[in-house]
Amino acid sequence: MRNHTPWWKWLIIAVFIVPGAFYALPNIFGDDPGIQLRGARGGSLGAEQFQQVQTALDEVGLAYDSISLDDSGIRIRFGTTDAQLQARDMLEARLPTGYTIALTLLPAAPQWLSNAGALPMYLGLDLRGGVHFLLEVDMATAQRRAEDRYVADLRSTLREAKIRYRGVARDGSGGIKITLRSADAVEEALKTIRKELPGLVVNADDTGSDEVLSANLAETEIDQLFKFALEQNVTALRNRVDELGVAEPVVQRQGDRRIVVQLPGVQDTARAKRILGRTATLEMMMVDEEHSLEAALGGKVPPGSKIYRFRDERPILLEKRVIYSGENIVDAAASIDTQSGGPIASITLDAIGARINQKVTGKNIGKRMAVLYIENRSTIRTDADGLPMKDDQGRVMRTQHRIEEVITAPVIRDQLGKRFQIEGLDSVDEARDLALMLRAGSLAAPVEIIEERTVGPSLGQANINQGFRSVMVGFILVLIFMMIYYRVFGLFANVALALNLVLIVAVLSVLQATLTLPGVAGIVLTVGMAVDANVLIFERIREEIQNGSTPQASIHTGYQRALSTIVDANITTLIAAIVLFNFGTGPIKGFAVTLSIGIITSMFTAIVVTRALVNYLYGGKRVKSLAI
């Protein structure tokens, strides 16, 4: 039978439309003010913390709509922003450390939707407001510092091998110059350096005199160095971002030397820059085991020592003298000990650190050495009741703190040197955290903000409103136009266009692709261009009718012959969109994404859906004329 839609085609349509409508649904509910709590430094929150938060809220008697716990942390929903702000201040004051508390907007869609994985579209910063930073790691400095370390390493290596040298120094033009006492030692020096310091490529210098060698960082060493500098900065930035109290921060590497930091909802960019630009340091100290900790806690702190605390508040007495600092740590990594099978953190020091380490550990076998993490940060001041203090202008008062936490205090088992391990860790996770901390504290290559895009909350909302209005107005104009121009067939095209919008929203929601303002413009453009497929088909049908074909034959031929044209035309547009995607930074990518999605979904709705509707109305019966 001509122009009949087989049941399986209806099924295919249903298979796309029904879930499409379902996944698009969460977008119509809007947001509620809320608070999100996460474990500080990527730690997770469990039932115990959930209880703690709930108790804190109930004690003060703050009204909240709902509270829930999931993998991303604890979310509390409030009816008003006032309640939200009050609760934030109160929680910051009452909860112990170990929480990151952030204001956020929580989707107001019912729980069963989010349980089924249906989330609203992920709005870009230009729509929700917030800060976007692009940071660049100063790799030149990272390389210079590495070369400085190697200069020290070279000196000690040559000294140990009893090769006499006149000087080892970094060359102004990059690389290291080694000047030996005599040209006779060249062969031996080359051999020794190649063996001891495989990270260097060393050769006889062809420009200068015979006794001069030139050394450069090996290709692999540089790659490793850059990768390390990048990772180190990402870790450090994550830790600092935690303190800003942002609900869904993004800290991501981009390319081989850049880091993207996105902080939704942040308004005080000056403070954000200050906190991101801060550095943490590590200091190694000996544990004071001559004096009693109890006595010290009782007030008799021996001179030359000081009480420090672990992150879980356990006290420990350390000698104040710093043995060496995080600057001397070259690398730290978590791994499994091949002998014991337990998790370990292995640490590599530079030449200075290694020399000190060797001296100190040799004298102190059996004693403990502690690693202290130091960072400056600000916290809210609280009064006697544990409530936040406000100044006479109503602002929450903050104080600058020097955070000092003992990360670990292992026993020295042996004389240590350049490389050593920390054993006795509970889990691989702990080993990894420790390695991260050791690296974060060591001196990373400096970073510089090379791009900032901040959108204030009012502009974000204005952008949403204008974007939504543009989509609606454009959509309605096209609907009216198509209705007038193609009558019943125009109506079918309009149904297809509406479904197309639903599908675009659904795909964006499912992919959780970032919707930006240019992305919204892409949707608007798609609305105008999506009807093109229908225009092509309908014009073909009109031509066929004019050529004297029957209505049924015209429909059939019209759809059939327009198909290849539609595909050709859309694929070429898709090529442009894909190029755009690959080239694009944030907002432009958003445009490419919505344009591409729109092209694909529109082919489905404009061809398959309208055909089913046309067939349903006209197919399989005698038709005198078409309302086209």
Added chain:
Amino acid sequence: MRIFKQVTRFDFLGKRRGAWMLSAVLLAASIGSLGVRGLNFGIDFTGGTLVELEYLQSADPVAVRSTLKEAGIEDAIVQYFGTSRDILVRLPVSADKAASEQSSDVVSALRIAAGETLTEGAQGGLQQCTATGGGVKDCQVQMRRVEFVGPQVGGELTEKGGLAMLYALIGILIYVAFRFEWRFAVGAVIALVHDVLITLGVFSVLAIEFSLPVLAAVLAVIGYSLNDTIVVFDRIRDNFRKMRKGSVLQIMNRSVNETLPRTVLTSVTTLLVVLTLLLAGGEIIKGFAIALLIGVLIGTYSSIFVASPAVLVLGISREDMLPVAKEGAEAEGDSAP
């Protein structure tokens, strides 16, 4: 409803010389302007700082400028943006390391002048400030947008943007050559280069800011214009196979005429939404919408007057379009006057 009661019989290809004169003039003006004046690149490409502020009461750019000067921020260009309450501050790229701090300095300097400092408020509303006299209220100076682009990034974008266009054109060239024939591919690309140059030319002549969204729009124009061109080409290929009689010129003319209603219609619906974007989309999207508007108009024109005539002049013949060359009788009809 119809625009044309029946298939039109305009002699589009016969008029190609006239159209080419027009194109040549437009292209010469565009290239001339691009060469002499260049594009008014926005900070996405040049680097620099841009701060958009909204004052709750009306603002005075002169006062803003002098406030900034007192705070040690020289070379600020201050102008209205949209309304008399919106202010746009531009700062040139600075070699100084602290360039990224400048935007924060601008906002805080103006807030100090207004006697207020930012306090943390709820998300979604107006920014809350503490006045010097005490009390929290909506900030007089609302920070709407800050864009800072370091010189490292700007230079890259210019290069990447040019490359993106090149890649798009090459990709399209390959696809069209594969699906049709090389003359069509060249014709399509000539039309695209034509559209892109004239769109850029208009931006150059009118000195409209060329930002990243505008570049995206230009790439979208490539997609749109091509869409139009492909539809015409498709019909030409179809008609070459279907029509036994007629010269290449006649077949092409007929094809352009047959697809004319569709060309006009799709332009209309697209222009509807582009105009909507231009009028309702806000200041940020304006440049984007203007580029699309120009591009859609030029793209429609070029798919009729540039792409097909180019294929004709490149010497397409009937055999080129047949799957296998089998008939030779009227195959030489390509020698158009």
